[in-house]
Structures are given as structure tokens and as C-alpha cells.
Amino acid sequence: MKRNALVLVASIAAIGFAQSATAGTLEKVQESGSITMGIRESSKPLSYLDGDQKPIGYHIDICNGIVEAVKVKLKLKTLKVVHQPVTSQNRIPLVTNGTVDIECGSTTNNAARQNQVAFAPTTFVSNVRMAVKKSSGIKGLSQLSGKPVATTTGTTSVQLMRAHEKGQGLDFKEVYGKDHADAFLMLETDRAVAFVMDDNLLAGLIVGSKNPGEYEIVGEVLNVEPIAIMLRKDDPQFQGLVNAAVRDMIKSGEVDKLYKKWFMSPIPPKGENLNFPMSEKLKEALKSPNDNPAEQYNVKK
Amino acid sequence: MNYHWNWGIFFEQVKNGDETYLDWLITGFGWTIAVSLTAWIIALTLGSVIGTLRTTPRGWVVALGNAWVEFFRNIPLLVQMLLWFFVVPELLPKDLSMWVKQDMPAKEFITASVCLGLFTSARIAEQVRAGIQSLPRGQLYAGMAMGFTLPQTYRYVLLPMAFRIIVPPLTSEFMSVFKNSSVAFAISVLELTFQSRQMQEDSEQGIETYVAVTILYFVCAFIANRVMGQIEQRTRVPGYVTGKH
Structure with a gap:
């Protein structure tokens, strides 16, 4: 009985190995005409559900900007956006196995995670x-x-x-x-x-x-x-596009505007105001956009 | 799948500390065993008493036993954990309440063990009742005819047989205690499930973590099963239900 269980565990692991790496995200989006956005249900105000169970938030708005850029790049008239709720336990597996194309939640960018996934430039600290x-x-x-x-x-x-x-x-x-x-x-x-x-x-x-x-x-x-939007690793085409889109939004002042909308004004569903001014670290990160992991923010003196 | 495998992760150091991930899992395993065994002792003691009371001729005692069983059987274990942890202390007098919430030693461990123990006691009570009632009525009368009092009849005639009969369902229950103890993570007991979540989040090697935890739980439950199997062998009565002819 014990041996059977070990065989079972081993075969589950083998299925993981056997799955081939997914093709480029942009090709997949082109073919299917849809992109899957990972969302959080209660990471206020970065990514959460409003009264009608619709995903909203600071990172959702930034992701919508990225989706627009994907649409332009692929010359698509319409692009269906599928929202997939994720949790802190399953978000990385869902991105690596191809279920989620772009995770718009509240994920800390750190070195351990960079082994598994890639991050867009930091948009919150x-x-x-x-x-x-x-x-x-x-x-x-x-x-x-x-x-x-x-x-x-x-x-x-x-x-x-x-x-x-x-x-x-x-x-x-x-x-x-x-x-x-x-x-x-x-x-x-x-x-x-x-x-x-x-x-x-x-x-x-x-x-x-x-x-x-x-x-x-x-x-x-x-x-x-540093908190950032997360995507699959080793997909330079898609990553390049996401980076450019986020940098453009930062440069044009769009990100500033979104910050004020979500952190300094009343937000749904109850109309409360977080009154949470932008930190110095975030100002720095927006001045020179980067995907540095948390370890570089916390160098011991 | 673009998963970055790293089976050596268990021997690597955790992010902000000197210990390894394996140390975390071993600590967790220790707490799992501690909570499970404490809960099992509580459950076996209370379950036997209440199960026995439910077969006595006293109507109100039976009703009390039934109420106990239904109360603890009909509420999900997770909800019971949260009730004991968050709600019950609020019902105590203010000073005592603050003591329970902040200063009581090993408060999470005690709360979880008692909660799991009471939950399991209801299930054991049901099995003990079934075991006693499966005996022929004649055994009770035989005990009485020998001049035993009711407690003596239970002690020397009914219970020794009843417990032998219910060893198989008790085996399942003993294994369940280890598995159910995983719910204790919700009230801050640093057991195996808690440590696995902690390790998953810290190392980002989720699949390796959960495979290791699966094996540890399996080993726990399997050892419990073998221990009970030994007890079943040693205590069997030749020629009777659970014994070989």
C-alpha cells in the first residue's frame, strides 16, 4: 500500500515534467483571441472585487493598459479578457502552467520568485x-x-x-x-x-x-x-511588450493619475478613502522603472 | 510547464533565519503529533464515558449524551476551532478573558487539542454506544444475575467485549485525528500544514513542499493504523467476532 502511494506521488511529479513549455504568450493570445488575467478578490486597492463582483483596482487598471498595448501590437479588433481569481498559494503555479497569462494582484517581487516567473517594472512599493x-x-x-x-x-x-x-x-x-x-x-x-x-x-x-x-x-x-504585475518567465516577446507598456504609462503620468484615483480618493464599494500618499521608495521606482527584487531594496547596512 | 524544480530546497536556509526548511517541517511534524495525541487522549476518555452513559437505563443521562454527540458532530471542525479561539474567550469575565487571550501558556496548543478532542469524542461516543448495543441483551442480564451492580456489569462484562468489537472503527478514528489536526493551522498552531504554507510562501517551491507534507501525513496515519492493528491482534478473543476461530 505504501509503495503504491509512492508510485502515485512519483507519477504526479512526472506529469509535471512531461508537460512541454507553453509557446509564446503573444502567439497563444493571437490564436485564441483571448488573454487570461489573474486577479485577487480582496487585495484592496490593488486588485479586488466591487459590489457586482467585477475585478477593479490600481493594478487592474494598469493591466487594462497592457491589454490595450497587446491589442495594438497584434492588430486585433477585439480581445476577450478572461478574469481568473487567484490566491497567494496558487498564483505562481497558475502562471507557470499557462492558466494565467498576466497576474494583476499584489505579488512581491523577490529573488526566490524570479526563479519561477518574471515581473513587470515595479508599480507599487x-x-x-x-x-x-x-x-x-x-x-x-x-x-x-x-x-x-x-x-x-x-x-x-x-x-x-x-x-x-x-x-x-x-x-x-x-x-x-x-x-x-x-x-x-x-x-x-x-x-x-x-x-x-x-x-x-x-x-x-x-x-x-x-x-x-x-x-x-x-x-x-x-x-x-516592491510589488509588481507577474508574468511567465522566458518569454522575451511578451515581457518586452509588457515592460514597454508599463514604462509608457509611468512616463505619460498615467500611473500617477491611477495612484491618486485608488489611494487618495474615495473607492468602491463603500466610498472610503485610504489617504495613503506615495512613499519615497515608490517615487524612486517610478523615476527609473526597474524589476529589482525585494532583496535589493533591503540591503543590510 | 515552466516549473523550476529544486528537490534540494529542504536543506536550504530559510530567508530570514538560520534554520533550514527541513527544520520547519520537523517542528511542524512535532506539533502535529503533540496536538493529535493530546486530542486522542481527551477524545478516548470522554468518548468512552459518554458512549457508555448513552446505553444506561437513565433517560436524562441518555438525553445529555445524545445532546453532546449531536452538538459536536453537527458543526464543522474548522468552525469549532474558530469558535473556541475567537468567541469563547469573549464570554469570560474581563480579566480572565485577557489572561486567556494574551498570557495563558501554550494557548493555541491547548485550544486546538481540546477542540479536536471534543469533536472526536462525539464520534467515539457513537462507536462505543454501537459497540455496547451490539452485544446480546443476555449479557447484561447475566451480569445482573451474578449479583453485579450496574457499574460492575459494565466494567467486567459489557465494556471489555464492546471495546474489542469497535477496534476497527476506532482505528479509522485514530488515523482521522492526525489528518484533522491540520485544521489547527487556522488558530495559529505551528503544525505541519501551517509550516507547509509558510515554506511554500517563503521558498516558492510549492510542489516539493506539498509532496513532502503528503508523505509525512501518510506516514503518521499509517503508523497509527499499524499500532491499532497490533492492539486488535493482541486483544482478540478466540472464537468471538473479531477473533479467528
């Missing part, structure tokens, strides 16, 4: 910080020693705290929510005194909470994460 209740009086890492700190499963924020110079030698008691909403619930119900996560996500959770005035984002920047 988030800082890992913490959300606390104002009443707790917590202002920085050093006040968290011995206290429970929440984060989300599949993220490595607590390790970042330990790695940070001010966090060394301190004892953090980490608790993990199975998703961002659960992790925020831990802060809300006092299971944790702080929630460590990307600041844009924290801002979104706070704005959407019952008493937004109760919370604030404080403390040291634990990590800087």
Missing part, C-alpha cells in the same frame, strides 16, 4: 510596519517584547522583526491568522497587541473596520517590498 490600537501606546518594536504579535499565515513578518536590529534579543510571541481578516480580528479582540503586515493592507483593513479611529500604523519599517 509597500513597507512592512505594524498596526496597533491607539490606546495601547505602542510606538515601536522595543515595546512588543513578551507580547503577542499577529501576522498572517504564509508571511514571514515575525522573522523580519527578529532580524531587525531593534528586535534582536527580544522575545515576540507570534500568533498567526489564517488570512488578513482573521489576523486583524486578533488585534481587534486583543489576542494580539500589534499586527505586522504591509502598510497598504493595514490601511485598507483599518478603513474597513468598525472603529477606524481606534487604530494607527506605527513603528520601524521592517522590510520594503
Whole structure:
């Protein structure tokens, strides 16, 4: 029985090997007349569903610009856009196996991922910080020693705290929510005194909470994460087109306009305003567009 | 598929730490075993008591046992986990509630073990009841006729046979405990499923991660199966249902 199971596992792996590499994305789009966009359901305001379950957001708008460029390049009159919801667990497999052509979500560009996929020039930069209740009086890492700190499963924020110079030698008691909403619930119900996560996500959770005035984002920047649109690796034709399209949008000021639309104005579905000004790091990244991984943003001094 | 395979990933260092991914999986495996065995002890103890009570002649005791079983059987395990973790502490007095939420030692481990234990106890209670009721009525009367009290009849006549009869379904239940313990990741127990998600996200070698985790769960459940198989062999009564003639 045990041997059978091993054979099964081995054959599943073999199927993976046997699948030949997909042909160029542009050829595929030309042939099928459609392109598949990976979207997130709740990565506000980068990529999420509005009241009618339609994907909207900052990265969706940028991707729509890319799709226009594909249409022009292939001289197509119409191009059908298929929206495929993805999660942080399946987004990379779905891009590598050809299900999704372009992922428009909230994916951090890092070196490990560059082994599997390629990234468009960085269009958003988030800082890992913490959300606390104002009443707790917590202002920085050093006040968290011995206290429970929440984060989300599949993220490595607590390790970042330990790695940070001010966090060394301190004892953090980490608790993990199975998703961002659960992790925020831990802060809300006092299971944790702080929630460590990307600041844009924290801002979104706070704005959407019952008493937004109760919370604030404080403390040291634990990590800087370039966030970008993701596509298949080793497809220079498509990658070149995506790069050019994104660079054009950055140069023309379109990206600036979209940033104001999604981060500085009321957004659907409830009309809340994140009031999240552009960070210096993002301004830099837009000044000289690049696909540098997170590791280059966080060089230890 | 453009997948970049790397089976050596388990021996590589994690991004922000000194340990390897294999260390993560081993820690996770340890917590999986700890939660499962603790839950199994709780489940076996409570399940036996409640299953037995459900066969007694006292009407209200039977009703209580039935209520227990239906309550824990009819709510999904994940929902029960979240109820114990997020809701129950809010019902306690304020100071105690804060203690449970922030200072109680090993709070996630205890919550998960108790929750999984109670969930499984309902299923074991059902099997114990079925085991006792499968015995001929004559055995109860025989015990009484010997001058045993009701508890003595259960202790010396009914339960020893009933437990032998239900070893096969208990085997399944014991294996299920290991597999069900994976739900504990939702309330922050750092067990195998949790570590696999962590490793998947950190290393981006998802397929290798899940293959390793599959094998570890399989090994767990398979060992549980063999242990119970041994117990079945050793305790069988020759000539009776589970024994060979």
C-alpha cells in the first residue's frame, strides 16, 4: 500500500515534467483571441472585487493598459479578457502552467520568485510596519517584547522583526491568522497587541473596520517590498511588450493619475478613502522603472 | 510547464533565519503529533464515558449524551476551532478573558487539542454506544444475575467485549485525528500544514513542499493504523467476532 502511494506521488511529479513549455504568450493570445488575467478578490486597492463582483483596482487598471498595448501590437479588433481569481498559494503555479497569462494582484517581487516567473517594472512599493490600537501606546518594536504579535499565515513578518536590529534579543510571541481578516480580528479582540503586515493592507483593513479611529500604523519599517504585475518567465516577446507598456504609462503620468484615483480618493464599494500618499521608495521606482527584487531594496547596512 | 524544480530546497536556509526548511517541517511534524495525541487522549476518555452513559437505563443521562454527540458532530471542525479561539474567550469575565487571550501558556496548543478532542469524542461516543448495543441483551442480564451492580456489569462484562468489537472503527478514528489536526493551522498552531504554507510562501517551491507534507501525513496515519492493528491482534478473543476461530 505504501509503495503504491509512492508510485502515485512519483507519477504526479512526472506529469509535471512531461508537460512541454507553453509557446509564446503573444502567439497563444493571437490564436485564441483571448488573454487570461489573474486577479485577487480582496487585495484592496490593488486588485479586488466591487459590489457586482467585477475585478477593479490600481493594478487592474494598469493591466487594462497592457491589454490595450497587446491589442495594438497584434492588430486585433477585439480581445476577450478572461478574469481568473487567484490566491497567494496558487498564483505562481497558475502562471507557470499557462492558466494565467498576466497576474494583476499584489505579488512581491523577490529573488526566490524570479526563479519561477518574471515581473513587470515595479508599480507599487509597500513597507512592512505594524498596526496597533491607539490606546495601547505602542510606538515601536522595543515595546512588543513578551507580547503577542499577529501576522498572517504564509508571511514571514515575525522573522523580519527578529532580524531587525531593534528586535534582536527580544522575545515576540507570534500568533498567526489564517488570512488578513482573521489576523486583524486578533488585534481587534486583543489576542494580539500589534499586527505586522504591509502598510497598504493595514490601511485598507483599518478603513474597513468598525472603529477606524481606534487604530494607527506605527513603528520601524521592517522590510520594503516592491510589488509588481507577474508574468511567465522566458518569454522575451511578451515581457518586452509588457515592460514597454508599463514604462509608457509611468512616463505619460498615467500611473500617477491611477495612484491618486485608488489611494487618495474615495473607492468602491463603500466610498472610503485610504489617504495613503506615495512613499519615497515608490517615487524612486517610478523615476527609473526597474524589476529589482525585494532583496535589493533591503540591503543590510 | 515552466516549473523550476529544486528537490534540494529542504536543506536550504530559510530567508530570514538560520534554520533550514527541513527544520520547519520537523517542528511542524512535532506539533502535529503533540496536538493529535493530546486530542486522542481527551477524545478516548470522554468518548468512552459518554458512549457508555448513552446505553444506561437513565433517560436524562441518555438525553445529555445524545445532546453532546449531536452538538459536536453537527458543526464543522474548522468552525469549532474558530469558535473556541475567537468567541469563547469573549464570554469570560474581563480579566480572565485577557489572561486567556494574551498570557495563558501554550494557548493555541491547548485550544486546538481540546477542540479536536471534543469533536472526536462525539464520534467515539457513537462507536462505543454501537459497540455496547451490539452485544446480546443476555449479557447484561447475566451480569445482573451474578449479583453485579450496574457499574460492575459494565466494567467486567459489557465494556471489555464492546471495546474489542469497535477496534476497527476506532482505528479509522485514530488515523482521522492526525489528518484533522491540520485544521489547527487556522488558530495559529505551528503544525505541519501551517509550516507547509509558510515554506511554500517563503521558498516558492510549492510542489516539493506539498509532496513532502503528503508523505509525512501518510506516514503518521499509517503508523497509527499499524499500532491499532497490533492492539486488535493482541486483544482478540478466540472464537468471538473479531477473533479467528
